[in-house]
Amino acid sequence: MSKRQVKIYPRFERIWHWTQALLIFALLFTGLGLNGLHHILPFGPAAMLHSAAAILLLVLWIFATFWLFTTGTWRQFVPTLDGLFGVVRYYAYGVFKGEQPPYLKILWRKHNPLQSLSYLGLKIAVFPMVWITGILYMTYNFWETVPNAGFYLNIVANLHLLAAYIVAAFVVIHIYMLTIGHGFRAHVKPMITGYDEIDLSPEEEAYLEKDEPWRLKKS
Amino acid sequence: MRYQRVLNGFAAGLALLTLSLGAQAQQSTAPDAPEIPVGATSTADHSKFAILQRDFTSGPEVTSACLTCHTEADDQMMHSIHFTWEFENPKTGQLLGKRHVINSFCGNVAGNEPRCTSCHAGYGWDDMSNPPPRQSTVGTGWDTTLPRPTPANGQNNAVDCLACHDRSGQYTKAATLAGHPPLNPMPDGLKTITGAKAWVVDLKRAAQSVGPTGRDNCGNCHFYGGGGDNVKHGDLSSVLYKPTKEVDVHMAADGLNFTCSTCHVADQHQIAGSRYDAMATDPHGTGKPGAARTTATCESCHSDRPHPIAASNPLEVLRGVKLNDHTNRVACQTCHIPEFARGGVATKTLWDWSTAGQLDNGKIIKREEYTQSDGKELHTYLSTKGDFEWGEDVVPYYSWFNGKVEYTMPETIIDPSKPVEINHIFGSADDPDSRIWPFKRMIGRQAYDAGFNKLAYSHVWGPETDTAFWTNFDWAKAIKAGMKAAGSDYSGEYGFVDTRMYWPIAHMVAPAEKALECKDCHAEDGRLEGLDGFYMPGRNPVSTAGIFGILMVLAALLGVLGHGLLRLVSNKKQGKNHE
Numbered sequence: 001m002s003k004r005q006v007k008i009y010p011r012f013e014r015i016w017h018w019t020q021a022l023l024i025f026a027l028l029f030t031g032l033g034l035n036g037l038h039h040i041l042p043f044g045p046a047a048m049l050h051s052a053a054a055i056l057l058l059v060l061w062i063f064a065t066f067w068l069f070t071t072g073t074w075r076q077f078v079p080t081l082d083g084l085f086g087v088v089r090y091y092a093y094g095v096f097k098g099e100q101p102p103y104l105k106i107l108w109r110k111h112n113p114l115q116s117l118s119y120l121g122l123k124i125a126v127f128p129m130v131w132i133t134g135i136l137y138m139t140y141n142f143w144e145t146v147p148n149a150g151f152y153l154n155i156v157a158n159l160h161l162l163a164a165y166i167v168a169a170f171v172v173i174h175i176y177m178l179t180i181g182h183g184f185r186a187h188v189k190p191m192i193t194g195y196d197e198i199d200l201s202p203e204e205e206a207y208l209e210k211d212e213p214w215r216l217k218k219s
Numbered sequence: 220m221r222y223q224r225v226l227n228g229f230a231a232g233l234a235l236l237t238l239s240l241g242a243q244a245q246q247s248t249a250p251d252a253p254e255i256p257v258g259a260t261s262t263a264d265h266s267k268f269a270i271l272q273r274d275f276t277s278g279p280e281v282t283s284a285c286l287t288c289h290t291e292a293d294d295q296m297m298h299s300i301h302f303t304w305e306f307e308n309p310k311t312g313q314l315l316g317k318r319h320v321i322n323s324f325c326g327n328v329a330g331n332e333p334r335c336t337s338c339h340a341g342y343g344w345d346d347m348s349n350p351p352p353r354q355s356t357v358g359t360g361w362d363t364t365l366p367r368p369t370p371a372n373g374q375n376n377a378v379d380c381l382a383c384h385d386r387s388g389q390y391t392k393a394a395t396l397a398g399h400p401p402l403n404p405m406p407d408g409l410k411t412i413t414g415a416k417a418w419v420v421d422l423k424r425a426a427q428s429v430g431p432t433g434r435d436n437c438g439n440c441h442f443y444g445g446g447g448d449n450v451k452h453g454d455l456s457s458v459l460y461k462p463t464k465e466v467d468v469h470m471a472a473d474g475l476n477f478t479c480s481t482c483h484v485a486d487q488h489q490i491a492g493s494r495y496d497a498m499a500t501d502p503h504g505t506g507k508p509g510a511a512r513t514t515a516t517c518e519s520c521h522s523d524r525p526h527p528i529a530a531s532n533p534l535e536v537l538r539g540v541k542l543n544d545h546t547n548r549v550a551c552q553t554c555h556i557p558e559f560a561r562g563g564v565a566t567k568t569l570w571d572w573s574t575a576g577q578l579d580n581g582k583i584i585k586r587e588e589y590t591q592s593d594g595k596e597l598h599t600y601l602s603t604k605g606d607f608e609w610g611e612d613v614v615p616y617y618s619w620f621n622g623k624v625e626y627t628m629p630e631t632i633i634d635p636s637k638p639v640e641i642n643h644i645f646g647s648a649d650d651p652d653s654r655i656w657p658f659k660r661m662i663g664r665q666a667y668d669a670g671f672n673k674l675a676y677s678h679v680w681g682p683e684t685d686t687a688f689w690t691n692f693d694w695a696k697a698i699k700a701g702m703k704a705a706g707s708d709y710s711g712e713y714g715f716v717d718t719r720m721y722w723p724i725a726h727m728v729a730p731a732e733k734a735l736e737c738k739d740c741h742a743e744d745g746r747l748e749g750l751d752g753f754y755m756p757g758r759n760p761v762s763t764a765g766i767f768g769i770l771m772v773l774a775a776l777l778g779v780l781g782h783g784l785l786r787l788v789s790n791k792k793q794g795k796n797h798e
Binding site for chain 2: 048052158165172
């Protein structure tokens with residue numbers, strides 16, 4: 001095994017991540033304004049920006065989904081119990097004792113089990129809740145003729161709001177997690193440069209050296 | 220249809236008219252004629268008609284002359300609400316019209332006819348218990364060289380053609396002569412229907428001037444309803460004789476310069492638009508060939524998708540789409556008439572009749588404690604009428620409205636323990652035909668029959684009688700006489716009851732950039748705060764889901780703060796040991 005600087009976040013993933021982050025912040029900010037929680041932006045401009053950001057994020061997601069499936073990177077999000085307990089134990093206990101983080105990034109698995117479980121949860125529960133309620137909300141005029149549409153709109157709007165708050169809570173925890181282990185800068189840097197320190201098996205290293213040399217930073 | 224075509228044809232020509240009546244309200248000489256585009260689009264110049272080359276001595280004589288060519292106009296007019304003052308509401312079956320209703324302004328016509336029917340589009344209606352007279356015999360002195368246009372059989376010369384078609388600008392009706400114009404000899408102190416000192420009308424000049432209706436023709440009555448400028452409607456005032464774009468984007472003299480009839484299209488003297496049977500929305504069409512034109516709604520011209528979505532800026536496109544999404548729930552007027560009584564003329568917002576009759580040592584009290592923005596002092600108390608309140612730039616009262624209106628009729632049993640709705644407007648959030656509409660909500664306090672619990676008629680005008688309230692200040696006599704004039708049973712006891720009356724606001728459309736903004740409604744305590752039964756984003760940030768969500772985020776924050784704090788106190792080396 002040898003530690004090498006390997007490009008594990010290709011350009012698209014980084015653009016995806018940061019664009020998504022920006023749009024989620026824009027959506028949270030404008031959305032909370034639309035909800036009436038703040039009045040930094042007037043309602044009209046907030047509504048337009050919220051819709052625009054939502055449409056952009058939808059487009060980005062369509063690209064990302066396509067990208068995940070064509071590149072096979074969707075496997076990164078397949079949940080595993082392997083090592084999950086160790087990670088949970090570390091965050092709940094070990095971190096206070098100054099223990100080493102129990103999980104090391106390997107080439108085909110850049111998220112720790114807790115991370116991939118959380119991201120999977122986001123992807124299959126929270127984000128769909130946001131999208132489904134958001135699209136229903138936005139297209140209210142197409143279904144307002146169904147009986148009790150006003151009542152359903154109320155439900156849709158409140159579920160959308162709830163989903164938004166779950167995303168907000170996730171963002172809080174997500175950012176905090178960056179401060180654990182390697183430290184904030186060490187965590188954020190790979191999401192900017194794409195390179196992270198990875199333990200490579202001799203076979204992996206040989207493969208990368210031969211077939212994907214661009215992924216290895218010359219040390 | 221012929222008349223309608225002529226009307227439409229003249230719309231462009233009328234755009235050239237300069238109306239000056241508004242500025243001349245106080246003068247006693249006849250106002251100057253507005254510029255008449257004779258021959259501009261019409262094939263007739265009435266000043267060349269032989270039958271009009273003479274001195275007329277009465278209004279009906281002019282009508283007789285008109286009817287020799289316009290053979291069906293009298294019959295058409297006599298079936299119009301302008302003449303009958305009667306309207307059967309197809310939605311409720313109620314028989315309405317000024318002839319039948321009691322309102323919260325001047326009350327009732329019965330018993331006060333010569334005063335009230337001064338705005339009647341006919342001559343000589345001085346008895347409400349009978350329909351308006353069809354023929355008038357007033358006037359003699361025809362030029363014997365001309366065929367004498369006395370009404371032929373079936374011809375109805377009590378119709379007042381000039382009230383609506385005079386374009387000389389100097390035709391008017393006297394305030395107290397049951398529809399007749401001021402002519403020589405003129406009673407002392409006579410006023411016109413707009414409250415100006417009366418002048419002698421030149422009927423010949425008026426007859427030769429006729430053309431399609433101008434704003435002055437409609438406005439001279441409709442702007443002065445309820446006893447003064449803008450008193451009644453709130454969105455119809457003398458400002459509309461010559462409004463700026465800010466006040467009315469359609470009627471602005473330096474803009475589109477619409478007349479009333481541009482929207483209130485007439486067909487055989489039936490004029491589109493009704494406050495009794497309102498169109499809360501217009502499902503009929505947008506003025507395409509063959510589409511219904513007997514509508515006077517915004518949608519008739521602007522469609523139900525009025526906001527542009529072809530802008531170059533994507534955000535503007537989103538804006539247009541979102542605004543168009545509102546049209547099936549919000550009337551155009553709601554956003555586009557942000558306030559009424561704009562342009563400098565106030566509207567009466569409260570009229571309390573119960574305080575009328577107070578005298579100062581037998582003398583009439585007049586207080587003028589409201590100053591209109593143009594500097595004019597308005598009455599806040601009159602011994603004849605009671606207490607008033609006024610408003611300018613008034614924020615409307617908003618309500619769901621589907622066009623159905625039910626009136627509290629003189630025979631309706633009321634509950635005097637709470638405010639009586641003179642007209643109840645129908646509609647709700649659950650009703651797909653309802654829109655959120657702006658209204659002027661008139662607050663009133665008026666007489667009622669305390670024995671039978673119904674609204675009371677009162678006899679207020681009639682200088683020579685000993686029952687008229689305005690000369691005798693005795694409610695008991697005035698109400699008894701009013702009930703008698705209307706043929707209504709009277710218990711003999713009267714009281715005063717709080718009333719509310721709703722006037723849909725549809726005029727004084729502001730330019731688009733002055734329309735309401737989203738935040739005016741989408742906010743806590745926004746303009747629609749009083750409306751329930753629907754979900755509107757922005758009005759309730761602390762809903763159950765909202766509170767739950769906020770608690771969840773707070774819990775996450777507290778969790779990470781606690782976690783971080785524990786890390787700090789438990790292991791100082793944490794974060795440095797993995798370099």
